[in-house]
Amino acid sequence: MKALVYTAPNEVTYRDEPSPSPAHGEVLIRVERVGICGSDMHAYHGRDPRRVPPLILGHEIVGDIVEGPGRGRRVTVNPLITCGACDYCREGRDNLCANRTMIGMTRAGGFAEWVTTAASSVIDVPPTMPARAAALTEPAATALHAIGLARRSLVRPLADACVLVLGGGAIGLLAALLLQSEGVRSIALGETNPLRRAAAGGACGATVFDPAEGNGVADASVDLVIDAVGARATRAAALAAVKPGGVVMHVGLADWASEIDMRKLTLAEVTLIGTYTYTTADLVATVAALERGAFGDLAWVEERPLAEGANAFRDLHEGRCAAAKVLLQP
Ligand SMILES: [Zn+2]
Ligand SMILES: [Zn+2]
Incomplete structure (x- = not known):
């Protein structure tokens, strides 16, 4: 073959x-x-x-x-x-x-x-x-699993949360699309590649920004951060952006180690969650979500x-x- x-x-x-x-x-x-x-x-x-x-x-x-x-x-x-x-x-x-x-x-x-x-x-x-x-199905299930874990830790309903997504690759974009279908209105998405930034802006309703030109959101202003990159810089940006009592989902794994702001994590009672892939149940749920168009037209x-x-x-x-x-x- x-x-x-x-x-x-x-x-x-x-x-x-x-x-x-x-x-x-x-x-x-x-x-x-x-x-x-x-x-x-x-x-x-x-x-x-x-x-x-x-x-x-x-x-x-x-x-x-x-x-x-x-x-x-x-x-x-x-x-x-x-x-x-x-x-x-x-x-x-x-x-x-x-x-x-x-x-x-x-x-x-x-x-x-x-x-x-x-x-x-x-x-x-x-x-x-x-x-x-x-x-x-597989990358979309990764997003669905991460959002499911986040939902359990958020104090307010997901739809009312202010969300920052870091990374406009498949996981970040699919997460933004799924959040949108869940009724989340406030989504900012950071992506460094200008081609991907333009594509993400066309594919979802998130406010797309270039992290090289600033954080896109004010410090301590978002309920939930989805770090779909997992690099030193995005971990720092996630911790800076999250509100006291908020949640950071660590999905990507570009760098394996770096210092994170444990002072903020502790004093602001931030929930930091690592998330890996999906369960079989997530995959089944994702097929159903794709079937009902929860991720949009996928023209991208x-x-x-x-x-x-x-x-x-x-x-x-x-x-x-x-x-x-x-x-x-x-
Ligand atoms: Zn994959
Ligand atoms: Zn086993």
């Missing part, structure tokens, strides 16, 4: 690879679309020790089961393959499964014509759902052939891509 293989830092190669065959309890999926994730870019930059070349990346997958249980079903994939038996799995917090593995990381991913995964890690999508919507999503994947990675790397999400089509 044809696949786009991460062969070395800053290099992905479109080439022939052995076709996978499903083991017992697995399914073989013919890939319809697969999204390029920020974490794929991280791997491409050689900055993810868990993703070692040569490796087929890609975990934002929609396709049809062509072999194994459920043959003929159109599905999206939960990239996390979980054990179903540990305490976390039994509590429905399967994103924290102690024994989890992941597509496009510990095993071959979806930048290929076919991919195999555990039969228990697929979620049905309606046959009529546009591929560009179905392929957004770009689709390219898998054969041109290397150019897509390069364009994303060089910041030449306005689209917050590029999908590849094998």
Whole structure:
């Protein structure tokens, strides 16, 4: 089969690879679309020790089961393959499964014509759902999960909250769109890339600003910050922007460590929450949300052939891509 293989830092190669065959309890999926994730870019930059070349990346997958249980079903994939038996799995917090593995990381991913995964890690999508919507399930579920956790910690109803989103990539933009569909009126979105800033402004009703030209919001003025970047600068901006008693959701993970303002966190009783991926229930809820149009028309999503994947990675790397999400089509 044809696949786009991460062969070395800053290099992905479109080439022939052995076709996978499903083991017992697995399914073989013919890939319809697969999204390029920020974490794929991280791997491409050689900055993810868990993703070692040569490796087929890609975990934002929609396709049809062509072999194994459920043959003929159109599905999206939960990239996390979980054990179903540990305490976390039994509590429905399967994103924290102690024994989890992941597509496009510990095993071959979806930048290929076919991919195999555990039969228990697929979620049905309606046959009529546009591929560009179905392929957004995974990043959209990350936003939905983060907003769900935030809602539990906010004192006022989400719709009445004043929200700052940092980062206009897929997670930040999808979060802004979902917040809008939840009735949130006050959303500011910071993004440094001017192409993405323009695209985000067209796609959602948020007030879009350039963080290089100021904070976009007054200090201590927002109830909720969603940091979809997770860098030293955004963590500092999030802590500065949040109101006393407010909530900061840490979703992105561009830098792994930095000092944060523990004095403000403590004296202003700020809730700082780390959030990782989604549960199976979040993915199911996200398919339903995409189906009812909660994320808008998705006209900002770009689709390219898998054969041109290397150019897509390069364009994303060089910041030449306005689209917050590029999908590849094998
Ligand atoms: Zn992803
Ligand atoms: Zn488990």
